[in-house]
Amino acid sequence: MGTQLNKIELIQDYFDELYPEAHCELTYHKDYEFLIAVMFSAQCTDKKVNKVTDVLFSKYKTLNELDLAPIEDIESIIKPLGLYKNKAKNLKGICRGLLENFNGIVPDDKLKLTTLPGVGTKTANVCLIELFKIPAFPVDTHVRRVSNRLGLVSTTDVSKIEIALMKQFPKEKRIKLHHQFIFFGRYYCKALSPNCANCKIRGICKEKCKNL
Numbered sequence: 001m002g003t004q005l006n007k008i009e010l011i012q013d014y015f016d017e018l019y020p021e022a023h024c025e026l027t028y029h030k031d032y033e034f035l036i037a038v039m040f041s042a043q044c045t046d047k048k049v050n051k052v053t054d055v056l057f058s059k060y061k062t063l064n065e066l067d068l069a070p071i072e073d074i075e076s077i078i079k080p081l082g083l084y085k086n087k088a089k090n091l092k093g094i095c096r097g098l099l100e101n102f103n104g105i106v107p108d109d110k111l112k113l114t115t116l117p118g119v120g121t122k123t124a125n126v127c128l129i130e131l132f133k134i135p136a137f138p139v140d141t142h143v144r145r146v147s148n149r150l151g152l153v154s155t156t157d158v159s160k161i162e163i164a165l166m167k168q169f170p171k172e173k174r175i176k177l178h179h180q181f182i183f184f185g186r187y188y189c190k191a192l193s194p195n196c197a198n199c200k201i202r203g204i205c206k207e208k209c210k211n212l
């Protein structure tokens, strides 16, 4: 137990040192824009999403306008994202769902959020922490890889990882830590070429580092 506590503190300290200002990199001005941007980000980079949403939300400035927008036009704007037909369909479903069931307001509730098309647990959790500061721990590809490498979990099951990380990290630190895990995975502990030679928490890492 003592070792585990030290490990948790070590990770928190290092992440604070590397990424004191870690934050969500999706740009948005309204809650529904964020929800749609997160849905768009499936299997796609935040950079690409930001480029596309900049055009889309400038053209269709309200939820009602997006709801009425021709799906063919949405498809042509979001084509660079990949899976664009599905994402356009989900966008229309999200607009309809928000307007019909939630008075056009993004709900601060995981179950309600996941009734919307294309919104799974991860997307719902990302909205909860970003929009409502509710300390969930969404697990994306970076969080999954980093938490396994650091020996915090030993599974690829995202639900199990989420529960394990929620247990191990204090509630008040979870939101920031979530962003720090993503920054660390995205820019430092990358899937194919992690920066192991300079990594200060190498001592607790389970990965057989090949880059030393």
Ligand code: SF4
Residues within 6 Å of the ligand: 149, 150, 188, 189, 190, 194, 195, 196, 197, 199, 200, 201, 202, 205, 206, 207, 209
């Ligand atoms: S030692 Fe390498 S694989 Fe392990 S956490 Fe650090 S960067 Fe990632």
